[in-house]
Amino acid sequence: MSEPVQRILYCHCAYAQVVPKDVKEEVLRRLAASGVAFDAVADLCELSAKGDPSLARLAGEGNVKIAACYPRAVKWLFSAAGVTLPEQGVEILNMRTEPAEQVVYAILGQGFAMAAAAPKEAL
Amino acid sequence: MIAADVLRVILYEGEGSRALEDDRRYELMRGLLEKGYAVTSTRSGGQVSGVGDGRGTWVVLGQFDQQGFGGAQGAAGDLKLEVRDIDGMETPAVLAAVEAAHSAGGATKPAKWKPWFPVIDYNRCTNCMQCMSFCLFDVYGVSTEGKIKVQNQNNCKTDCPACSRVCPEVAILFPKYRFGPINGDEVSMDDVRREAMKVDISALLGGDIYAALRDRSEKAKSRFSKERDEDRALKERNRCLEKLQKGMEIPMEVLASLPSPEQIQAKAIEAKARAEAALKLAAARSGSSPEAPSPA
Ligand code: SF4
Ligand code: SF4
Numbered sequence: 557m558s559e560p561v562q563r564i565l566y567c568h569c570a571y572a573q574v575v576p577k578d579v580k581e582e583v584l585r586r587l588a589a590s591g592v593a594f595d596a597v598a599d600l601c602e603l604s605a606k607g608d609p610s611l612a613r614l615a616g617e618g619n620v621k622i623a624a625c626y627p628r629a630v631k632w633l634f635s636a637a638g639v640t641l642p643e644q645g646v647e648i649l650n651m652r653t654e655p656a657e658q659v660v661y662a663i664l665g666q667g668f669a670m671a672a673a674a675p676k677e678a679l
Numbered sequence: 680m681i682a683a684d685v686l687r688v689i690l691y692e693g694e695g696s697r698a699l700e701d702d703r704r705y706e707l708m709r710g711l712l713e714k715g716y717a718v719t720s721t722r723s724g725g726q727v728s729g730v731g732d733g734r735g736t737w738v739v740l741g742q743f744d745q746q747g748f749g750g751a752q753g754a755a756g757d758l759k760l761e762v763r764d765i766d767g768m769e770t771p772a773v774l775a776a777v778e779a780a781h782s783a784g785g786a787t788k789p790a791k792w793k794p795w796f797p798v799i800d801y802n803r804c805t806n807c808m809q810c811m812s813f814c815l816f817d818v819y820g821v822s823t824e825g826k827i828k829v830q831n832q833n834n835c836k837t838d839c840p841a842c843s844r845v846c847p848e849v850a851i852l853f854p855k856y857r858f859g860p861i862n863g864d865e866v867s868m869d870d871v872r873r874e875a876m877k878v879d880i881s882a883l884l885g886g887d888i889y890a891a892l893r894d895r896s897e898k899a900k901s902r903f904s905k906e907r908d909e910d911r912a913l914k915e916r917n918r919c920l921e922k923l924q925k926g927m928e929i930p931m932e933v934l935a936s937l938p939s940p941e942q943i944q945a946k947a948i949e950a951k952a953r954a955e956a957a958l959k960l961a962a963a964r965s966g967s968s969p970e971a972p973s974p975a
Contacts, residue, residue, distance in 0.1 A: 568712035569855075572855040574857070585705045588701060593719075596717065598686075601794035601854050602792075610687070626864050628864070630854075633854060636799070652862075
């Protein structure tokens with residue numbers, strides 16, 4: 557049986573200034589340049605407050621890397637919307653505390669991360 | 680819960696379309712996200728979330744090879760699809776086209792509400808109901824199993840983290856708060872020491888919050904009747920509120936919108952009764968006797 561494909565979910569934290577702007581924009585820019593498909597949401601907090609059914613789809617069956625904020629916050633935001641993030645196969649990257657390079661590297665792996673980095677930009 | 684309004688855009692770059700420039704893809708995604716849309720970038724590598732129980736209007740954007748493909752529409756169940764050819768369009772024009780497609784589909788614009796509400800970490804919560812007894816705005820409720828839950832997120836007062844300060848278990852998060860562990864950062868042993876985390880309301884006000892507001896109002900009233908000094912009553916209440924504001928970081932706007940002392944007292948009694956009933960229900964379900972709640 558083939559390995560399930562890894563999915564990526566990016567949160568733009570659009571309605572507050574808690575995630576550093578330069579970090580979230582650099583992560584988005586590199587993901588967009590990586591050639592890899594991914595889902596991006598404006599604000600996971602908002603989706604949670606709305607109990608948006610798309611959260612279940614976004615969490616899927618696991619195998620997802622989520623670029624957002626503190627893992628404890630993300631876990632319970634999904635839970636508040638009735639979606640339990642699987643224990644296995646979910647990796648949450650914290651853009652509030654980690655540099656963009658580290659987040660991108662953790663999501664894409666070295667090859668993709670290097671390819672997605674713009675030559676003119678040094679992080 | 681607030682009604683869900685599905686706002687999704689698909690940036691299509693598969694068969695039958697030409698790939699976007701990297702910078703353009705980024706600009707489009709950023710612009711759409713800033714406007715509150717969810718965006719899926721479909722590429723040959725990787726997988727994205729499927730349609731699932733999709734509903735609302737989804738807009739598919741791409742640079743299509745076939746003329747006339749843009750403008751196509753389709754519907755499946757509760758899901759309506761709109762296809763737009765964005766070849767040669769500037770980002771602002773694309774954003775306007777997406778907004779037009781969504782409004783035509785009956786979707787409302789994303790609200791300007793900052794998503795500010797408590798989120799419960801059930802790994803830590805002991806179901807003591809102090810948060811429900813404390814909150815004056817009916818944000819908290821109880822599930823049919825007698826478990827605390829956040830039920831009216833949009834009643835929560837923006838930037839007010841006060842209930843997280845009364846939770847003895849550090850179980851209430853506000854993901855958009857500035858500091859840990861309230862923002863979801865890991866809880867350290869220091870945080871767990873209740874005195875360290877919990878604002879001691881007794882020390883702060885010399886009694887519980889409701890009693891303090893009430894007493895001060897009573898004192899103010901008696902002075903008011905003796906001295907007929909309207910300002911003094913107001914000053915008493917303001918001094919009390921200032922203490923709350925400093926000690927619990929409650930924004931002034933929230934304090935200004937607090938109900939009257941009489942309403943506060945009624946709400947406190949009601950919340951306490953609800954909390955006690957919920958604790959009894961939870962205890963009956965688990966077959967143990969409830970711990971006496973100690974509302975803040
Ligand atoms: S989940 Fe975290 S990153 Fe996303 S909107 Fe909420 S606070 Fe911001
Ligand atoms: S105060 Fe804290 S521990 Fe008690 S019910 Fe509320 S969230 Fe749970």
